[in-house]
Amino acid sequence: MDTDDFIKDCQAQVTSAAQHKETLCIVGNNTKAFLAPPSAAQTLSLSAYAGIVSYEPTELVVTAKAGTTIAALTQALSEQGQMMPFEPPTFAEQDTLGGVIACGLSGPRRPYTGSARDFVLGTSVINGQGEHLRFGGEVMKNVAGYDVSRLQTGARGTLGVILDISMKVLPRPETETTLVFEQETPNDLAPQIKLARQPLPVSASVVIDKQRFVRLSGSQASVDASVQRLGGQVLHDDAAFWQSIKNLTHPFFAASDGDANSLWRISIADYAPALPLVGQWCLDWGGAQRWLITDEAPTAVFAACAAAGASATCYRHSDPAAQRYQPLDDTLLSLNRAVRQSFDPHGVFNPDHFHTETRA
Amino acid sequence: MTGLHGSVVTQSAIIRVCHYNIPINIRSAVPAAHAHITLHHLEARLLDNAQEQFTSGGASGATSQTSDVDRSGTPRFSPQDRQARREQYAEELRQLLDDSAILSTDEQLIPYESDGLTAMRATPLLVVLPETTEQVQAILRWARSRQVPVVARGAGTGLSGGALPHEDGIILGLAKFNQILSLDAEHGVARVQPGVRNLAISDAARPHNLYYAPDPSSQIACSIGGNVAENSGGVHCLKYGLTVHNILEVKVVTIDGDLVTIGSAALDSAGYDLLALLTGSEGMLAVTVEITVKLLPVPEVARLIMAAFDTVEEAGEAVGAVIAEGVIPAGLELMDGPAIEAAEAFAQCGYPTNVAALLLCELDGMEAEVDAQIQQVTRVFERCGAASQHIATSEAERLQLWKGRKSAFPAVGRLSPDYYCIDGTIPRRHLPTVLRRMDTLSDEYGLRIANVFHAGDGNLHPLILFDANIPGELERTEELGSRILQLCVEVGGTVTGEHGVGMEKINEMCVQFDPATLTQFHAVKAAFDPQGLLNPGKAVPTLQRCAEFGAMHVHKGQLPHPNLERF
Ligand SMILES: Cc1cc2nc3c(=O)[nH]c(=O)nc-3n(C[C@H](O)[C@H](O)[C@H](O)COP(=O)(O)OP(=O)(O)OC[C@H]3O[C@@H](n4cnc5c(N)ncnc54)[C@H](O)[C@@H]3O)c2cc1C
DSSP states (O other), X not given: OOHHHHHHXXXXXXXXXXXXXXXXXXXXXXXXXXXXXXXXXXXXXXXXXXXEEEEEGGGTEEEEETTSBHHHHHHHHHHTTEEOTTOOOOSSSOOBHHHHHHHTOOOTTHHHHOOHHHHEEEEEEEOTTSOEEXXXXXXXXXXXXXXXXXXXXXSTTTTOEEEEEEEEOEEOOSEEEEEEEEOSSTTOOHHHHXXXXXXXXXXXXXXXXXXXXXXXXXXXHHHHHHHHHHOOEEETTHHHHHHHHHTTOSHHHHTTSSSSOEEEEEEOOTTOOOOSOOSEEEEEGGGTEEEEEEOSOHHHHHHHHHHTTOEEEEEEOSSTTSOOBOOOOHHHHHHHHHHHHXXXXXXXXXXXXXXXXXXX | OXXXXXXXXXXXXXXXXXXXXXXXXXXXXXXXXXXXXXGGHHHHHHHHHHHHHHHHHTOSOOOOOOOOGGGGOOXXXXXXXXXXXXXXXXXXXTTTSOGGGEEOSHHHHGGGSOSSOXXXXXXXXXXXXXXXXXXXXXXXXXXXXXXOOEEEESSSOOSSSTTOOOTTSEEEEOTTXXXXXXXXXXXXXXXXXXXXXXXXXXXXXXXXXXXXXXXXXXXXXXXXXXXXXXXXXXXXXXXXXXXXXXEEEEEEEOTTOOEEEEEOSSSSOSSXXXXXXXXTXXXXXXXXXXXXXXXXXXXXXXXXXXXEESSHHHHHHHHHHHHHTTOOOXXXXXXXXXXXXXXXXXXXXXXXXXXXXXXXXXXXXXXXXXXXXXXXXXXXXXXXXXXEEEEXXXXXXXXXXXXXXXXXXXXXXXXXXXXXXXXXXXXXXXXXXXXXXXXXHHHHHTOOEEEEEBXXXXXXXXXXXXXXTXXXXXXXXXXXXXXXXXXXXXXXXXXXXXXXXXXXXXXXXXXXXXXXXXXXXXXXXXXXXXXXXXXXXXXXXXXXXXXXXXXXXXXXXXXXXXXXXXX
C-alpha cells in the first residue's frame, strides 16, 4: 500500500470508529504492550508505515514514518556519524519510532542532552475525527501555532495517530569513556549532584548495585581531561553496560519478573532525598529517574511520590489491572481531560492507556 | 537559597540601555518604573533619557498609524459606551486592586498601545498592574464573569504584536512581578516571577558561576514571562536550546482563576506535557505567574571566531560545512554587508567593513576541546573560501564582537528612519536560494534589506528599511515582509522562528497551516479558554480570516467553527 492509501485507510478506520463509538488501540510493532493493560480495542497497526522520508545530515534533521524501527534509524544516522541524542530505549528488536515518541521514552543521556520531546520538531497526526494534521516542521526554531508535536510526545497515542515525525539529530561524540566508582549507599546523591554542577562532558550517570557509573562523551581531548579530573576505574565494553541500563535488561531489572515485585519508574528532582519506599533502587539520570523494585502497593508508591513532588509510572505489575499512572490533582486532571477531548472528542484512541480518567 | 530583588538589578541594566542605545520600545518596556515607587525614580529618569535617545536615533518601526481596530477585533462599543465601560470596570476592579494599580487615563494608557511592533496600536480600556498571584486570579475571575478580553503583557518587547491591546479589553501587566524568588545554586535552579528580566537571572546566577542559557538580543529588557510565552531563543540556542528546553516548571492562572502548577523539579511529570504546550502559546492559554528555570554551569572557556566572506552564499555554505564536520557551535551568526557596516558604525566593535558577509562562530566547553574545535572550524572556513579569519584574543574582545551582533537591529535602524524585522526559519540548505530571491524582492519593492541572523538554526531576520513618513511605504514594507515569509514556507520553513505570530503574522498562518490544523489549534485554545477571553484574535487565524486573506480554500464555503471567535 502506498503512503497516501495507508493514510486514507487509517483515516477511514478512525472515522468509522468515531461514528460507531468504537475504540482503537494504536500499535507499532507492539513491543511496549507490557506498559499498558491488555486492551479489548481493535488494533490499528502502523507497522507497515515505515521508512525514512527525508534525511539531511547537515540540517541535523530527519523525518521518518512512525513504523520505522529505531534500529533502522540508528543505522542510517550512524552511517553519517549522527545519532538520536535522547538515546531511545528499546525493549525488543523491532521497537518503532512512533512507539518511542508516543511513550516519550529517553535513555541515560537524557539529563545532559535532552529528552525525546526536546528533539521532536514536527509531527503529522490523525486526530480523533479522522483528520490528517501537520504540526511543527523540519526546522529547529518554529513558534507558529501551539507546540502540538511536543505535546504528542509521551501522550501514549491518546491524542492521535502519529504518522510522521521530524526530529533534530546530533553528531555522535568522537569518543566515550565510562568511569566506575564504588558507592556503598545507593541513595547517596551527593556525588551525582556535585558532578552535575561542573562543566564536564558527562553524558550519563547511574548508581546501580553499589556502583556509580559515569559516562563522558566528547572530543578525545575533553574526555581525557575529564578522566584525569574525576579518577575512578575505566569500564571496558561500556556500550553493552549502557544498553542494559537503557533497555532495562541489566540483571537488576530481572528481579521484578515473575514474582509479586513490581517495577516502577519514578521521575523526581535529581537532588530529592530518598523516598520512604522499601525495595531495590537504581538511580539513573543523575538521580532524576529512579527505578524501584518493590512489593509496596501502588497507592503507597503514588502517595510517597506526590509528597515529594515526584511522579511514578508502573512498568511491571503482577496485577494487570493495577493503576499505572500517578494520579493528577483536580485542576491538572481537568486540563488534561480538556486537552485529550480536544483531539479525540469521541474517545476513540487507546482507551486503556495513559490516564484513563481523561477519556471522553 | 538567596532572595533577590529584581529592581536592584534593573538600574544597572537601564544604564546599559542608554549606553548601548538599544531602541527597544523603552517607553513601554518597563512602564511600572513610572509608578509611585521611589526606588524607581532614578530608573525612570534613565528611562526617559533612553527614550530620548531612542526617538532621536529614530531607530524603530514606530509610525504614527492610528489604531487599527480590525487587527485587534471589532470593538463592540461606541466611544461614549467605551468611556462608561472604562469607568465601570475601573470601579469594579478597585475592589480587587489598589487604585494605583489601575491605569485608565489616556496619558497612562499610551505606553501600552503597542509592543515592540509599534506599527500596530490599539488603546485598551484599562491597564491593571497586579502584584500578587491572588490578584491575578481575582482579575481573571472578574474578566471571565464580565466577558472582558485580557491581554497579558511582560516588558512589551515582543515584535509580533502579541501584547497588542484589545480595544474592549484590559492589559494585564506583569511588570510588578519582578522578584527572583529563590536561586538555588547547589541544584542549578531559580524560581522567578514572570516580570523578571531575562538578563537579571544570569546576572544573579553569575556569582555562582551559573547562567540562564537562552539569551535573546532583547535580554536586557524582555521578561522571562514573555520569553516563556514566545519560546524565545537567542544566539546560543543552537547548542543550548530554546526557552522550552531550559524551564522546569511554571505556575499559571487559568481564565477560571485556578492556579495550576505545570511541570515540576523533575525532568518530566504526570499527564500531558503541558509545559511544552504552554511554552510559546503567546498568552492564549493561561497567564504565567511563576517560572522555575534551569541554570547551567558557565563553560570553562568560550572562544569566538570571526570569519569574513566575499559572498553571502559562501558564508551560508560554511555554516552547513561546520555542522557537517560534527561540531555544534555555541552560537553561529551571520551578518551581511549592510548589517556589518551598520553594526560597526554603531558599536565600533572591530568588524571588517567592505566584506559581503561575516560569520561569528562561538565554541565553548572544556579548554582542550575548544582548542581542537577552533582548529577544526578555522580549517572548514578556509576550505569554504573565507577571505579572512580572526579569533578573539581576549574575553573583552569576544564580548565586544558579540556586542556588535546584539545591537545589530538598532544599528541597522540608523540606516533608515524605520525598519521592520522579519523572523522566518528555513532549512539551512535553502539559504543561498532564499537570499537570492529576497534580493529580487528587494529590487521589486524598491526597499533595502539588511540581513543578520541565527544562521546555525536557519532562523532569518531580514530587516526591511523604510520610511513611514512616505505615504504607502509601510504598507509596501508589510507586503514585502509577507512575501518573504511565504517564501520561507515555500522552501519548507516557518513564518516565525522565535518572535511569535501575534497579530503580525496572523495572515501568513493561513499559508502555513491547512483549515483542519487551524481548527485543531482553536480546539486546543478552547480546552483552556472556552470563551476565548485570553488574548483573543492572536496567534491562530479564524478560517474566515484566512478566506478573506485569500490564501486558503474554504471547503465548499463551509466554515467548520463559524462561532469560535467571540469578538
Ligand atoms: C531589539 C530586539 C531584539 C530581540 N531579539 C530577540 C531574540 O534574539 N530572540 C527572540 O526570541 N526574541 C527577540 N526579540 C523579541 C522579544 O524580545 C521576545 O519575544 C521576548 O520574549 C518578549 O518578552 P516581553 O517580556 O517583552 O513580552 P511582551 O512583548 O510583553 O509579550 C509577548 C507575548 O507574551 C505574552 N505574555 C507576556 N507575559 C506573559 C505572562 N506572564 N503570561 C502569559 N503571557 C504573557 C503577551 O501576551 C504577548 O503575547 C527581540 C526584540 C527586540 C525589540
